Amino acid sequence: MCGRTACTLAPDDVPRACGFRDRGGKRRQPRWKDGDGNKYFPSHNVSPQSRTPVLVCSSHFGGEVQTEDRTLAAMQWGLVPSWFKGDPKGFGYKTNNARSEGMMTKGFFKGPLQKGQRCVVLADGYFEWQTGKDGKKQPYFIYFPQNKGEGGDLEDKPEKGEGGNLEDKPECEKASDLEVKHEIGEGGDLEEDPGAWRGRRLLTMAGIFDRWTPPEGGEPLYTYTVITVDAAPATAWIHHRMPAVLDGEAAVRDWLEHGRVPLNKAVELIRPQECLTFHPVSTVVNNSRNKSAECVVPVVIGQEKPTASSKMMSAWLQKGKPAKQDKAEKTPPPNPKPGPPTPKPGLHLSPSAGLMSSWLKRGAKEEERDDKNPSKKRKT
DNA sequence: CCAGACGTTGTT
DNA sequence: GTCTGG
DNA sequence: CCAGACGTTGTT
């Protein structure tokens, strides 16, 4: 399940997107651990072994155990235990997820958990592949519902009734805003809060991290794993597992503050969440070398055959590259069978031109990053 | 006691 | 089938 | 998570 994400915020924007209020009501932003802002590379197609932003309690980097301070670190996806002997390169192939059902007893995760090494994994959203009877896979992008006004000049929002919004407001503050809260959790009122983040609300997933020190010494390697749970009903028809999503500021805080919230309490946060929305995307995302924004653009299932406009869009997204020539323009009879396979399509958002533009809008500038990697040797 | 594994997903 | 690379 | 490789010898 959770083996692919998108994380596209510029390193300098991540701290802003992680603004929160401390128990005194004061606004704070986590800071990057030394140099880590330069180790994270935004991408619309993040695979295990990449470094991505995670939040941890600052106690792990010199702060008091009880501190509310948070630190942003660029950790590597795929947990390498501190006791691992050998070359950690390529070790974490099977530790990108931790089953919540066994994490308290299995050595891989028990150790770090008992040391309070809980982290919050940040992303725009994650990808899930639905396997059809025919064996074909349809990828979906899954994320927190975004509020209106995103980016400032977006005039369209998802139709109401899209993602299952089970926003429970725990012990929130006085602010009764149901409108704006793009920051992690229930933000404050924007009107009197010019410092608030107005961009995308990042998905927050519960993770476990560890620190591995090379035998020969040198920089410690920080790695993490994403905890998984059974899928919530809303998305179970796509896939039967999902990441442990932390919905809201209170949950994020409790997962991070290991000095205040003991493990046996914190584990109560690990459970299926309904608070997500999603849309189908192109199989362009399948190959992790494809980093373009096309990975997150909504598609209409059954209409993935390139249309004139989609070709143009594709070409634009690819920017440098000429639109590839299709091998054969065989176009089977249009027998569109769109929509989610029946069960619970109720809270599905249907792609609209407007929605599409909202996804395109953010891809345009950021991609093009590492798509110039020379593939393997070429046969001669 | 020592040696050796230690993780996940999905699919059958 | 299984493992590595992304 | 998916995609793609998966092998050897000898010579430059």
Place this chain on the structure above:
DNA sequence: GTCTGG
């Protein structure tokens, strides 16, 4: 490091 199998 810690747990299981022998």
